[in-house]
Amino acid sequence: MKQFAELIRTIDGTNKTNLKVQALTEYFKNAPEQDKLWTIAILSHRRPKRPVNTTQLREWATEISGIPSWLFEESYHIVGDLAETIALILPSSNNSTDKSLSTVIEELIELRKKTDDEKKAYLKENWLGLNYYERFVFNKIMTGGFRIGVSQKLMTRALSNATNIDKDILAHKLMGSWTGENTTYNELIFEDNEVARRGKPYPFYLAYAIEGNIEDLGDVSQWSAEHKWDGIRSQTILRSNEIFIWSRGEELVTDKYPEFQSFLKYIPNGTVIDGEILPYKNGEILNFNDLQTRIGRKTIGKKLLQDVPVVIVAYDLLEWQGKDIRNLPFEERRALLDQLVLDTRTKASIQEPDSDFPLLLSETMSFSTWDEMGEERALSRKRKSEGLMIKHKKSPYQVGRKKGDWWKWKTDPYSIDAVLTYAMRGHGRRANLFTDYTFALWDNGELVTFAKAYSGLTDAEFRKVDAWIKKNTLERFGPVRSVTPHHVFEIAFEGIAPSKRHKSGVATRFPRILRWRHDKTIDQANTIEDLKALIPKEGDLI
Amino acid sequence: MSREPLLKFTERGIYCSAANVYLDPWKPVDKALITHGHADHSRWGNKKYITHLDNLPIIKHRLGEINASGVNYDESFNINGVTFSFHPAGHIPGSSQIRVEHKGEVWVFTGDYKTENDGISVPYEPIRCNTFITECTFGLPAFKWRDQKDVMHDINIWCSQNNEEGKTSVLFAYSLGKAQRLIKHLDTSQMKIYCHGAVFKMTEVLKELINFPDFNLITRETKKEELIGNIVIAPPSAHGSSWMRKLVPYATASASGWMTFRGARRRRAIDKGFVLSDHCDWDGLLSSIEATRCENVITTHGYQEIFARYLREEKGLNAISERTQYEGENLNEQEDLSTNTSNT
Numbered sequence: 071m072k073q074f075a076e077l078i079r080t081i082d083g084t085n086k087t088n089l090k091v092q093a094l095t096e097y098f099k100n101a102p103e104q105d106k107l108w109t110i111a112i113l114s115h116r117r118p119k120r121p122v123n124t125t126q127l128r129e130w131a132t133e134i135s136g137i138p139s140w141l142f143e144e145s146y147h148i149v150g151d152l153a154e155t156i157a158l159i160l161p162s163s164n165n166s167t168d169k170s171l172s173t174v175i176e177e178l179i180e181l182r183k184k185t186d187d188e189k190k191a192y193l194k195e196n197w198l199g200l201n202y203y204e205r206f207v208f209n210k211i212m213t214g215g216f217r218i219g220v221s222q223k224l225m226t227r228a229l230s231n232a233t234n235i236d237k238d239i240l241a242h243k244l245m246g247s248w249t250g251e252n253t254t255y256n257e258l259i260f261e262d263n264e265v266a267r268r269g270k271p272y273p274f275y276l277a278y279a280i281e282g283n284i285e286d287l288g289d290v291s292q293w294s295a296e297h298k299w300d301g302i303r304s305q306t307i308l309r310s311n312e313i314f315i316w317s318r319g320e321e322l323v324t325d326k327y328p329e330f331q332s333f334l335k336y337i338p339n340g341t342v343i344d345g346e347i348l349p350y351k352n353g354e355i356l357n358f359n360d361l362q363t364r365i366g367r368k369t370i371g372k373k374l375l376q377d378v379p380v381v382i383v384a385y386d387l388l389e390w391q392g393k394d395i396r397n398l399p400f401e402e403r404r405a406l407l408d409q410l411v412l413d414t415r416t417k418a419s420i421q422e423p424d425s426d427f428p429l430l431l432s433e434t435m436s437f438s439t440w441d442e443m444g445e446e447r448a449l450s451r452k453r454k455s456e457g458l459m460i461k462h463k464k465s466p467y468q469v470g471r472k473k474g475d476w477w478k479w480k481t482d483p484y485s486i487d488a489v490l491t492y493a494m495r496g497h498g499r500r501a502n503l504f505t506d507y508t509f510a511l512w513d514n515g516e517l518v519t520f521a522k523a524y525s526g527l528t529d530a531e532f533r534k535v536d537a538w539i540k541k542n543t544l545e546r547f548g549p550v551r552s553v554t555p556h557h558v559f560e561i562a563f564e565g566i567a568p569s570k571r572h573k574s575g576v577a578t579r580f581p582r583i584l585r586w587r588h589d590k591t592i593d594q595a596n597t598i599e600d601l602k603a604l605i606p607k608e609g610d611l612i
Numbered sequence: 613m614s615r616e617p618l619l620k621f622t623e624r625g626i627y628c629s630a631a632n633v634y635l636d637p638w639k640p641v642d643k644a645l646i647t648h649g650h651a652d653h654s655r656w657g658n659k660k661y662i663t664h665l666d667n668l669p670i671i672k673h674r675l676g677e678i679n680a681s682g683v684n685y686d687e688s689f690n691i692n693g694v695t696f697s698f699h700p701a702g703h704i705p706g707s708s709q710i711r712v713e714h715k716g717e718v719w720v721f722t723g724d725y726k727t728e729n730d731g732i733s734v735p736y737e738p739i740r741c742n743t744f745i746t747e748c749t750f751g752l753p754a755f756k757w758r759d760q761k762d763v764m765h766d767i768n769i770w771c772s773q774n775n776e777e778g779k780t781s782v783l784f785a786y787s788l789g790k791a792q793r794l795i796k797h798l799d800t801s802q803m804k805i806y807c808h809g810a811v812f813k814m815t816e817v818l819k820e821l822i823n824f825p826d827f828n829l830i831t832r833e834t835k836k837e838e839l840i841g842n843i844v845i846a847p848p849s850a851h852g853s854s855w856m857r858k859l860v861p862y863a864t865a866s867a868s869g870w871m872t873f874r875g876a877r878r879r880r881a882i883d884k885g886f887v888l889s890d891h892c893d894w895d896g897l898l899s900s901i902e903a904t905r906c907e908n909v910i911t912t913h914g915y916q917e918i919f920a921r922y923l924r925e926e927k928g929l930n931a932i933s934e935r936t937q938y939e940g941e942n943l944n945e946q947e948d949l950s951t952n953t954s955n956t
Binding site for chain 2 (some may be wrong): 082083084085086135137138140141144148149150151154156158159162219419497498499500502529533600
């Protein structure tokens with residue numbers, strides 16, 4: 071635990087990527103095996119289930135600190151991090167522990183079965199037996215999410231330095247449904263067997279947004295374009311007569327989409343498809359909002375399956391006939407994929423002529439000029455896509471976000487001028503700064519909330535808005551403050567659809583701040599009517 | 613309590629109508645009593661300044677030609693039948709609390725203060741009063757300071773580690789107060805101290821009052837090589853400026869109470885944060901209030917509403933909060949350097 075806390079402190083104490091990698095590498099060389107495993111698990115969001123809920127954590131920490139609970143809550147809003155707040159308000163201590171990280175985690179796993187009184191006693195003993203930083207780390211292990219700027223990519227790099235195993239191979243090994251409880255460090259990193267490989271996804275290849283002029287990509291004939299669909303990026307694995315569906319967030323979502331079980335009947339074992347899960351009905355793509363109704367559900371009822379059926383729109387083929395084909399050129403992988411989808415659909419239509427088989431192809435397009443490609447991009451909204459993906463025809467399927475071979479060429483976002491009406495303090499590096507804002511539009515002389523946004527301003531702008539908010543607060547509602555309507559911001563968003571759940575009657579997708587409109591007064595902000603006018607009409611669809 | 617309060621919060625600042633004077637006004641007035649030399653407490657444009665003797669050279673350095681007179685600690689003086697006296701606040705050199713007595717009623721305005729003896733300021737003394745106007749920059753139980761000697765120990769270790777790695781240690785600190793506190797307690801047996809112009813000039817002013825180890829000004833002529841491995845003290849605003857180029861290779865650190873929050877340090881892209889404040893922590897605020905044996909508390913700059921509520925509900929005090937334009941230990945550290953910056 072000491073070693074792990076020291077690692078976190080070192081990483082947290084620097085902004086330099088190289089130093090972070092260096093600290094992690096040292097740790098992976100020297101720490102006990104079981105601690106290494108748990109460190110990888112924690113840093114890849116595989117911490118064990120929390121033994122106590124956050125309400126209990128707050129209650130007990132408040133009690134031990136001898137402060138009223140409202141003061142704990144106020145402190146929490148300001149500190150912006152529960153683990154940190156608890157570590158700070160508990161009585162100071164210079165104690166330290168000799169327990170290893172894996173011992174602490176084993177104790178926390180055991181704790182799940184204990185009574186509340188036993189849990190409380192355990193926490194008290196550990197809180198008071200640890201110094202500030204160990205306490206913070208201990209709390210973080212329970213509450214999750216170390217925000218210390220260590221990405222999976224960075225950790226993999228360090229692990230690769232420490233083990234001399236190629237980082238792309240390691241990235242693949244670290245994917246999937248393993249936990250610290252069901253494997254060992256040795257098994258995870260060094261062993262390579264069929265069983266471990268069975269449901270394991272490949273790391274996703276992600277693209278950056280295009281920079282500068284599209285013409286700079288050179289000869290247009292070398293590039294393939296397809297629409298960038300707005301659903302859930304997924305990987306479908308068919309191996310040993312089983313199907314596994316992974317989301318990009320490395321979540322196994324097979325059970326949420328029972329319609330894909332039919333793939334087992336028509337697609338051979340040893341196939342892995344990269345694609346997008348889209349809500350799709352009667353030959354039309356539904357709104358992302360509709361898909362959202364399925365994402366949240368634990369059990370998928372019959373009605374929901376009928377109302378919001380889903381399909382996979384296939385982008386790429388990563389494994390074929392049991393072989394990893396990620397290094398084949400994109401056009402060859404696509405030729406195999408096109409044939410596979412065609413054959414599968416044909417087989418399915420013969421066997422089940424009445425049903426719509428839920429596997430489609432994301433059509434690839436070639437253009438003779440960049441202008442022509444631009445014209446297709448301009449149609450993205452009508453086709454319900456977010457823009458184009460441009461892929462080099464010779465590109466391999468790479469690991470993680472890489473520049474060069476694949477690019478996103480998204481449509482320009484929608485935008486509207488709205489008034490800042492509420493603000494909340496941020497978390498992590500924005501702790502104690504008001505950075506989470508609510509924006510409103512006019513509706514018959516009243517300001518009606520339409521979106522929340524917390525990105526898009528520079529740090530300097532956030533500081534200015536923060537200072538202004540602190541001086542212009544009208545009312546406080548817990549962590550939220552209402553402010554004098556005064557500032558206008560241009561809000562950008564990717565998608566828009568009617569919604570019954572929103573007060574404004576409109577749901578927007580991925581709203582963020584485009585710019586601070588110093589030049590506008592609040593009466594020049596847009597109206598809800600203006601917003602509704604942006605919703606695509608049925609007639610627009612092609 | 614139909615009588616007009618002895619001190620009132622007005623547009624221009626904290627006002628004593630019985631004596632027609634202001635305490636640390638934020639707009640120009642005829643007569644201002646000044647607690648200390650930080651820019652938010654001693655502003656430009658007052659016709660007459662009265663402050664502690666040690667603060668005179670500081671505010672003259674900052675504000676130029678002003679009409680100012682100085683008094684000693686515990687030395688009372690009378691204006692229109694109101695008795696005023698200055699008492700040590702322990703915040704920075706020359707800082708005071710101001711005691712105001714009229715018709716048997718005593719008010720104390722703390723300005724900024726801290727309870728720990730920092731070795732360069734006259735230590736804080738609690739003053740008995742009826743009404744205590746207290747800052748509460750760090751008025752949350754999350755703020756607990758460690759002893760200065762422990763924090764300085766950590767800072768000295770950090771500097772010598774950087775020295776071993778061939779890096780210059782750049783410490784960001786307010787040019788008045790924190791900078792001198794660091795200079796005073798840094799270990800100079802292996803390393804030399806270099807200063808940014810703003811820090812150097814202020815330290816020169818305070819050299820008359822306090823013994824410092826040697827400190828050097830970084831000028832255009834200073835060679836890059838001579839800085840390597842040594843310690844540089846600079847105001848927070850120097851962070852990220854082109855002035856820093858000469859210091860490469862360096863590691864940066866900030867010494868401030870805000871370094872309690874991990875987010876505050878990360879936001880500033882600083883390598884290391886040391887929690888060292890010239891304000892009271894939570895326990896310091898509570899113990900000071902208790903020591904004054906006051907009945908009424910007015911909380912200002914900081915988490916004033918939260919702190920006042922705590923005092924009312926948990927301590928049974930008659931506590932209210934008032935808004936001021938003091939900035940405390942400004943979270944954003946946008947120190948006003950317009951009056952004391954230098955291009956060197």
